[in-house]
Amino acid sequence: MKRFIINIFKFSAFFILIFFILNFICKLYTPEKDRFQWKYDELFHPKVKAKFVIFGTSKSARGINPKILETDSLSVYNFAFDSSNPEFLYYLYTNLFRHYYPKPKFILMDVTWIMLNPTMPRKIEQDSRYFPLKDYLYLFFNTKKKHLAFFNRYYLFNREVSKYGEIDITYNGFTPINHIKTHGLTKHDRSFILKLNDEKQLDYLKLLLEAFKKDSIKTLLVIMPDDLDENMQNNPVITNAVRKLKDVAKDEKIELIDYRDCIHSDSLFYDWNHLNINGARIMSEKIRNDIAKRTTLYKDKN
Numbered sequence: 001m002k003r004f005i006i007n008i009f010k011f012s013a014f015f016i017l018i019f020f021i022l023n024f025i026c027k028l029y030t031p032e033k034d035r036f037q038w039k040y041d042e043l044f045h046p047k048v049k050a051k052f053v054i055f056g057t058s059k060s061a062r063g064i065n066p067k068i069l070e071t072d073s074l075s076v077y078n079f080a081f082d083s084s085n086p087e088f089l090y091y092l093y094t095n096l097f098r099h100y101y102p103k104p105k106f107i108l109m110d111v112t113w114i115m116l117n118p119t120m121p122r123k124i125e126q127d128s129r130y131f132p133l134k135d136y137l138y139l140f141f142n143t144k145k146k147h148l149a150f151f152n153r154y155y156l157f158n159r160e161v162s163k164y165g166e167i168d169i170t171y172n173g174f175t176p177i178n179h180i181k182t183h184g185l186t187k188h189d190r191s192f193i194l195k196l197n198d199e200k201q202l203d204y205l206k207l208l209l210e211a212f213k214k215d216s217i218k219t220l221l222v223i224m225p226d227d228l229d230e231n232m233q234n235n236p237v238i239t240n241a242v243r244k245l246k247d248v249a250k251d252e253k254i255e256l257i258d259y260r261d262c263i264h265s266d267s268l269f270y271d272w273n274h275l276n277i278n279g280a281r282i283m284s285e286k287i288r289n290d291i292a293k294r295t296t297l298y299k300d301k302n
Contacts, residue, residue: 035167035175039079040130048172049102050077052297055089056110058082059224062165063275064108066172068284069291071298078173083122085115086204091124094211096135106297107212107219108287111205111249111256112226113241114273118198125149129158166277176277179270181227189272193232196241202248209252220291221249221256225263225283227272233260257290259283 042048051074054064058080066076079097081088089109114120125148128136140149152158165175185193212219223242232238242258249256263269268279275283292298 035165035170035173036081036127037130038170039081039173040127042077042173043079043096044100044130044132046101048075048077050075050172051104052076052106052108053101053104054078054080054108054110054173055093056080056224057084057112057115059112059114059226059274060108060110060222061174062177062270063224063280063283064110064287065174065176065280065284067174068281069108069288070172074297076172080110080173081122083120085120085122085198086201086208088122088124090204090208090211093208095138096131098211098215103215104217106291106295107217108291109219109221110224111221111245112224113196113238113245114193115205116196116198116201116241116244117192118201119192119195120198123148126152128153129155174280176280177270177274178277180276181266181269181271185228185232185272190232194235194237196237202244205245205248206252209248209254213252213254218295218297219254220294221245221254222287223256223258223260225259225261225275225279227264227266227269255294259286262286 050066052066052069054060054066054077056064061078061080061082064078064080066078070076079092081092084092123145125139125143125145128139128149129152131139136149136153140146143149165177167175169176209219223245226233228238242260246256246258263275263279263282265279268275268282270276288298
């Protein structure tokens with residue numbers, strides 16, 4: 001029996017050693033340019049130490065340029081993540097951002113109505129590869145999606161990286177797209193858009209906004225532009241989702257600016273949902289001007 005236990009131990013140790021060697025080899029052959037890796041690097045090992053941070057979805061990740069919002073005395077970083085929802089952002093903020101990042105003075109958050117689609121794919125477990133060990137272990141032992149946390153942790157199982165866009169001109173979490181929209185909504189897009197019934201995400205949005213307030217951080221919410229025809233823009237499913245977002249903002253006493261009618265030209269989008277590099281410039285300038293009217297952020301010298 002003793003010999004059997006020793007052999008089991010030896011086999012396990014050998015298996016673990018081979019596993020980590022193969023994982024290391026896979027990591028070596030994984031592309032280094034990963035815009036999500038860069039965001040988490042800034043989160044866990046702050047260098048910019050931004051006083052103004054951006055949270056949200058791919059709409060703000062692609063559509064709000066920190067370089068246009070910053071000044072010599074005001075650093076800005078874009079922590080928006082593709083396909084995220086309030087549940088993802090709540091975990092990111094309360095379990096990671098709060099503990100690792102210097103408290104900012106100002107938060108700009110994109111609260112697109114698409115967040116209420118229950119099929120929004122991004123789960124915090126998918127980003128487990130980027131976490132320090134203790135945060136990974138906390139996530140692993142507290143999630144019901146242990147398979148996602150485990151298999152996304154190791155390059156042996158998942159070597160995907162986020163490098164789409166003009167990756168070489170990424171700036172403080174912002175990676176623009178330099179394409180012009182070539183087609184309208186597909187059948188899949190329409191089906192995706194009209195599934196806006198995830199009330200749980202409204203609850204997480206309230207919790208997230210309350211966390212910002214508890215930390216005494218000035219917050220502004222924005223609904224980013226999209227390039228939908230009038231019939232789709234006025235679809236009751238979308239207008240109802242927007243109304244719910246505005247109701248949450250009102251209940252939490254946080255201002256929300258609706259920019260959906262701000263930009264319409266196809267030349268400023270790369271698809272129906274996202275601004276391209278030129279649209280992002282115009283949108284960022286507009287946001288900066290509106291923040292300047294509402295706050296002392298651009299008058300502060302500290």
